[in-house]
Amino acid sequence: MECDYQFQQCTGCQSEILKKDFDNHQNNCVSIKLTCEDCQLVYRRGDATTKHTENICLREQVRKLRDETKENKRMMQELTCQLNEIDKWKSSYNTITDCINN
Ligand SMILES: [Zn+2]
Numbered sequence: 769m770e771c772d773y774q775f776q777q778c779t780g781c782q783s784e785i786l787k788k789d790f791d792n793h794q795n796n797c798v799s800i801k802l803t804c805e806d807c808q809l810v811y812r813r814g815d816a817t818t819k820h821t822e823n824i825c826l827r828e829q830v831r832k833l834r835d836e837t838k839e840n841k842r843m844m845q846e847l848t849c850q851l852n853e854i855d856k857w858k859s860s861y862n863t864i865t866d867c868i869n870n
């Protein structure tokens with residue numbers, strides 16, 4: 769049988785907690801780090817009201833989306849660039865064939 773009066777260290781506040789209180793403590797400890805599933809922000813439970821309000825969560829999600837869009841834009845630009853190169857090449861090719869035909 770396991771002894772309930774062993775100590776276990778809290779991953780949040782690093783205090784030694786009696787094993788029988790450990791789960792209860794971890795569920796309530798303000799120093800426990802939580803990761804938001806929606807915005808992936810890591811915050812301590814005790815900071816939730818200041819560092820991870822609904823507002824901040826939404827803003828963080830928007831910011832992430834905007835970053836993704838930025839990445840997409842960059843790729844779009846690269847593709848457009850390549851297309852332009854092809855167009856340029858095509859038109860110079862046309863000039864050459866024009867010359868030959870004349
Ligand atoms: Zn703790």
Ligand SMILES: [Zn+2]
Nearest residue numbers: 804806807825
């Ligand atoms: Zn969030």
